Amino acid sequence: MNNQLFGISSVDSSTTRNQQEQTAPFKKEAAETIVLPVKDIDTDMIMPAQFLKVTTKTGLGQHVFHNLKKNDPNFPEFRGQSILVTGQNFGCGSSREHAPWGLKDAGIDVIIASDFADIFKGNAEKNGLLCITLDEKVVQQFLKSGERLSVDLEAQLVIDEESHQYPFEIPSFSKKRLLENLSDLDYLLDFKHTVQEFSKRQKMLGL
Amino acid sequence: MKVAQNIIDKIWDAHVVNHEEGAPDVFFIDLQLLHEVTSPQAFTALREKNLGFACPDRNFATLDHSVPTDDAREAYADEQARHQVESLRKNCEEFNIPVFDFGSGNQGIVHVIGPEQGLTQPGKTIVCGDSHTSTHGAFGALAFGIGTTQIEHVMATQTLLLEKPKTMRVEFVGTPTEHFTAKDAVLCLIAQIGIQGANGHAMEFAGEYIENLSMEGRMTICNMSIEAGGRFGMVSPDQKTFDYLKGRPFCTPEPHPEVTEAKAWERKCNQWAKWASDKGAAYDKVVTVNLEGKSPFVTWGTNPEQGIEITATIPKAKDFSDEAKAFAAEKSLNYNGLKAGAPIKNTPVDYVFMGSCTNSRIEDMREVAKILKDKTISHSVKAFVVPGSEQVRAQCEQEGLVGLFEAAGAEVRGSGCSMCIAMNGDAVPAGSRCASTSNRNFVGRQGQGSFTHLMSPKMAAIAAVTGKITDPEEYFA
Known part of the structure; x- marks a missing residue:
């Protein structure tokens, strides 16, 4: 298999919370891609509402794109590819984090598109799913070829089969968070005492 | 001289707990609203990490997404849905978070009850695990949808x-035609800028049209920002904002021996007024939507930007400048069976849904009542009226609207999200077409294989009577 994630410990859905939150380094070589050449894929498509009645976040991979898979015989099969290449504005609509939970559980670590919906992108990052924004022309090329891609988050590069390099932007904080398995919560908990004071001040301001 | 600031910058600056170069801000949340669908995993995480709520008094919960809407509140879609609702009750009890439960008189869709209770106030930062949280922005609050991991962060750290x-x-700008409503204005905006037109942005809606709108209308517009x-x-x-909030439980000033009630209220309003954008404030982007002479809007496709005036025809592939949009249009029409180039009006509908966090407030109910009064709903249509909250439903009863809806042949349900997200069992069957006052016409949103056409409460009520998508100008002619 060429879709091995170098240096990445895969996330076992039955693990404890510490492990679940773990987001490992991103360095892939010639990883297989799954392509969905459709614009505006919304989170209702990714994870239909009938699967939101759960009270846990595990095992959602099997339901990813449920209705599309059911109704479209040509819908591509998820068989261990770790990179999803797709049309612009991926993840629009509902804020359901069940969408990135499902994608991650289905084996996806990296999504490449020319634009992502804000809430989805934020949710994805918190689950160790890297959203890479590339020029629409480049994305179209990957969508057509369906070729294997290499990803190097450290170097901020996507590399195609002919060794062409495509640099991508990522805020330094997001990069660090993904590379070093940092959790926002730990960072925020450091302000615990400030927050209590802040809350009192807000009340004085009528907030 | 003080630099003119817009409302977004003002509220943002007032909520930054910590700012560091190269890192996102640590941002204070004044109010978190919780519901049964997106919170259970956050409660679990909190418990597993042995953490509590940082500011429990800044968190409130309600039941809305997966709740049954029958009178007895017992007809759960399945055991999973019942379990989810019971989990929220248990979780909130354990962490001492108030729940607006069935029968309290205050249960309802989270974005209806926040304003109703006066929890939603100008200047506040408000979050909820729901993308329509922007609704609360109608009050000059910075309100936004978040994921479950972020819900956990707010629980633990506020x-x-x-x-x-x-x-x-x-x-x-401009003056639209007579039957044009706030819903039409927001559908017009989305058709203009597209469903990704505001990615990365916080929007402030302004202009004379907005100033003249009711709070309900403003909520409808803010609701569909996403x-x-x-x-x-x-x-x-x-x-208008202050008048709407006056007398609501969570924003009534506490009694004070030296300050009269009127004075205390005036002070509060003055405090709130300061959040409004200053004249001449700058923005990263300015968009103008010209409503001059516009007719009511209706969607013809499977995403909210695929909307046109009721008088227009469904666009053809050549009408799109963008290849991706033309392809999306073709896919939409393949799904819902409509034809490019055909008029949207007179398309028959099988279902009419009047409800959702977009349009289920008392003003919406009154609009629907104006149409349905002394009328009979078409025999080919099943019509559902789902008030947004127990308060709205009670007010409908007081005003005789429940009787009026039922006399017309509509089914009036208990409050909840119901047929907007169709996860509680209230669903449009496959192959059926629904005129809906909700916010999303995504494929299968109202039930697998169903087709949705978004429109205003007035247009939906007219469609219920005529059995087809109807131009109000012709209906009233």
Whole structure:
């Protein structure tokens, strides 16, 4: 298999919370891609509402794109590819984090598109799913070829089969968070005492 | 001289707990609203990490998404849905978070009850695990949808790690035609800028049209910000905002021996008024939406930007400048069976849904009642009226609207999200077409294989009577 994630410990859905939150380094070589050449894929498509009645976040991979898979015989099969290449504005609509939970559980670590919906992108990052924004022309090329891609988050590069390099932007904080398995919560908990004071001040301001 | 600031910058600056170069801000959240669908995993995480709520008094919960809407509140879609509702009750009891439960008189859709209770106030930062949280922006609050991991962060720290969005001013100008409503204005905006038009931005809606709108109308517009990609949508607070909030439980000033009630209220309003955008404030982007002479809108496709005036025809492939949009249109029409180039009006409908966090407030119910009064719903249509909250339902009863809806042949249900997200069992069957006052016409949103056409409560009620998507001008002619 060429879709091995170098240096990445895969996330076992039955693990404890510490492990679940773990987001490992991103360095892939010639990883297989799954392509969905459709614009505006919304989170209702990714994870239909009938699967939101759960009270846990595990095992959602099997339901990813449920209705599309059911109704479209040509819908591509998820068989261990770790990179999803797709049309612009991926993840629009509902804020359901069940969408990135499902994608991650289905084996996806990296999504490449020319634009992502804000809430989805934020949710994805918190689950160790890297959203890479590339020029629409480049994305179209990957969508057509369906070729294997290499990803190097450290170097901020996507590399195609002919060794062409495509640099991508990522805020330094997001990069660090993904590379070093940092959790926002730990960072925020450091302000615990400030927050209590802040809350009192807000009340004085009528907030 | 003080630099003119817009409302987004004002609220943002007042909520930054910590700012560090190269990192997102530690951002204070004044109010978190919880519901049964997106919170259970956050409660579990909190428990597993042995953490509590940092500021429990800034968190409130309600039941809405997966709740049964029958009178007895017992007809759960399945055991999973019942379990989810019971889990919220248990979780809130354990962590001492108040729940607006069935029969309390205060249960309802989270974005209806926040304002109703007076929890939603100008200047506040408000979050909820629901993308339509921008609704609360109608009151001059910075309100936005978050995921479950962020819900957990707010529970444990009352803060979020956030990048500041860019700012966008959306100015509505011109005078539309008689039957045009706030719903039509927002559908018009989304058709203009597209469903990703506001990605990365917080929008402020402004202009004479917005100033003249009721609070309900403003909520409808802010509600659908996310349908244009905007996580935040808001309106600067004014006298209408204050009048709406007056007397509501969570914003009534506490009694004070030396300050009269009237004086205390005046002070509060003055405090709120300061959040409004200053004249001449700058924005990263300005968009103008011209409503001059516009007719009511209706969607013809499977995403909210695929909307046209009721008088228009469904666009053909050549009408799109963008290949991807033309392809999306073709896919939409393949799904819902409509034809490019055909008029949208007179398309028959099988279902009519009047409800959702977009349009289920008392003003919406009154609009529907004006149409349904002394009328009979078409024999080919099943019509559902789902008030947004127990309060709205009670008010409908008081005003005789429940009887009026039922006399017309509509089914009036208990409050909840119901047929907007169709996860509680209230669903449109496959192959059926629904005229809906909700916010999303995504494929299968109202039930697998169903087709949705978004429109205003007035248009939906007319469709219920005529059995087809109808131009109000012709209906009233």
